[in-house]
Amino acid sequence: MSFPISRPRRLRKNEAFRSLVRETRLSPAGFVYPLFVCPGEGVRKEVRSMPGVFNLSVDEAVKEAQEVKSLGIPSVILFGLPESKDEQATGAWAEDGIVQQAARVIKREVPGLLLMGDVCLCEYMSHGHCGIVQKTATNRSVGAASTAQMSGVDEYEILNDESLDILAKTAVSQARAGMDIIAPSDMMDGRVAAIRDALDDEGFENIPILAYAAKFASGFYGPFREAADSAPAFGDRRSYQMDGANLREAMIEIELDLEEGADMIMVKPAMPYLDVISEARRRYDVPLAAYQVSGEYAMIKAAAQNNWIDHDRVMLESLQSIQRAGASIILTYFAKDVAKILG
Numbered sequence: 001m002s003f004p005i006s007r008p009r010r011l012r013k014n015e016a017f018r019s020l021v022r023e024t025r026l027s028p029a030g031f032v033y034p035l036f037v038c039p040g041e042g043v044r045k046e047v048r049s050m051p052g053v054f055n056l057s058v059d060e061a062v063k064e065a066q067e068v069k070s071l072g073i074p075s076v077i078l079f080g081l082p083e084s085k086d087e088q089a090t091g092a093w094a095e096d097g098i099v100q101q102a103a104r105v106i107k108r109e110v111p112g113l114l115l116m117g118d119v120c121l122c123e124y125m126s127h128g129h130c131g132i133v134q135k136t137a138t139n140r141s142v143g144a145a146s147t148a149q150m151s152g153v154d155e156y157e158i159l160n161d162e163s164l165d166i167l168a169k170t171a172v173s174q175a176r177a178g179m180d181i182i183a184p185s186d187m188m189d190g191r192v193a194a195i196r197d198a199l200d201d202e203g204f205e206n207i208p209i210l211a212y213a214a215k216f217a218s219g220f221y222g223p224f225r226e227a228a229d230s231a232p233a234f235g236d237r238r239s240y241q242m243d244g245a246n247l248r249e250a251m252i253e254i255e256l257d258l259e260e261g262a263d264m265i266m267v268k269p270a271m272p273y274l275d276v277i278s279e280a281r282r283r284y285d286v287p288l289a290a291y292q293v294s295g296e297y298a299m300i301k302a303a304a305q306n307n308w309i310d311h312d313r314v315m316l317e318s319l320q321s322i323q324r325a326g327a328s329i330i331l332t333y334f335a336k337d338v339a340k341i342l343g
C-alpha cells in the first residue's frame with residue numbers, strides 16, 4: 001500500500017536534489033547597481049536611511065564602478081546631486097553636469113561596464129518635481145509657497161509637453177557623455193517618443209531606451225529622496241506617477257512606451273508590484289526590468305540590524321521573488337552584497 005502516490009518531498013531531500021530541480025537561479029549577471037554622484041573629491045558620504053549606500057564624488061564613483069565590474073555585475077545606473085538647482089533643471093542636461101562628468105570618466109576608466117542614465121528632472125529642479133511646474137493659483141509664487149498652500153490639487157500643475165524638450169535634451173547630453181542605455185523615469189506622457197526622436201536626430205539611433213514604464217507613486221521611494229535630495233518641495237507625484245491600485249493601466253503604460261520605441265521596460269517598485277511584473281512578462285516579449293527600490297532595501301537593512309530577520313536570507317528571497325515573477329533585469333542596492341555571496 002503506497003499512500004500518498006505523489007510525494008513532492010522526494011525532490012526536497014537534500015541540497016543536491018533541491019539544486020537539481022530549482023526553477024529560478026539568482027545571478028548578478030542581470031543586476032544593475034545604482035550610484036549617486038555628487039560634486040567634490042574624495043567624498044564618500046553614507047546615506048542615513050540606506051546603510052552601505054553612499055553619495056560619491058566622481059573619483060570615488062570610479063572606484064565603486066571598478067568594484068561592481070569585478071564582481072560580475074554588468075551595469076550601473078547613475079543619479080546626480082548637482083552643485084545647484086533651478087527651474088530649468090539645467091544640471092540635468094549641462095554638458096559638464098555631474099552625471100555627464102561621471103559617465104565620461106567611468107567610461108574611460110572602467111571599459112565594458114554598461115552605463116545606464118536615469119533621465120529625470122527632479123534632482124535638478126529647485127522644486128523637486130519631475131517636470132516643469134506652473135502655478136495655477138494667482139498671487140502666489142511657487143518658490144515661496146508653503147507645502148500646505150501648494151498641496152491643493154489646482155494650485156500648481158506639472159506641464160507635460162513643455163517638460164519633454166528638457167527630458168530629450170537630457171537624454172542627448174547623457175548619450176554624448178557615453179551612456180550606453182537611456183532610462184527615463186519621469187512618467188511624462190510621450191517622453192519615450194520625444195527621447196527616441198532626439199537621440200536619432202543626433203546620431204544615437206543605436207542607444208537603447210529602458211523605459212520606467214509602470215512606475216507607481218510609492219512610499220517606498222523615501223530613502224532615495226534623501227540619497228538624491230529629490231523630494232518635492234510641495235505636493236506629491238501622484239499626478240504623473242501611477243496609482244498603485246491599477247494593474248490594467250500599467251499594461252497601457254507599457255504598451256505606449258513600446259509603441260513609442262522603448263527597447264526594454266521596467267516595473268517599479270518591485271516587491272509590492274510582483275503581479276504587475278508577472279502580467280508584463282506574460283504579455284510582452286521584451287527584456288523586463290524591475291527596480292527593487294530604496295524603501296525595499298531600507299526595510300530589510302533595518303530589520304536585519306535589529307536581528308529581527310536574517311539579512312542574507314531575506315535579501316536573496318526578495319530578489320528571487322522578483323526574478324520568479326518574471327524580471328530578468330533587476331536594479332538593486334543589494335547587487336554587490338549578492339554578488340559577494342554567490343561569488
Ligand code: PBG
Binds near residue numbers: 224292
Ligand atoms: C526619479 C527617481 C526616483 C527613483 C528612481 N528615479 C524617485 C522618485 O520618483 O521620487 C526611486 C528609486 C528608489 O527609491 O530607489 N524620478
Ligand code: ZN
Binds near residue numbers: 120122130
Ligand atoms: Zn523624477
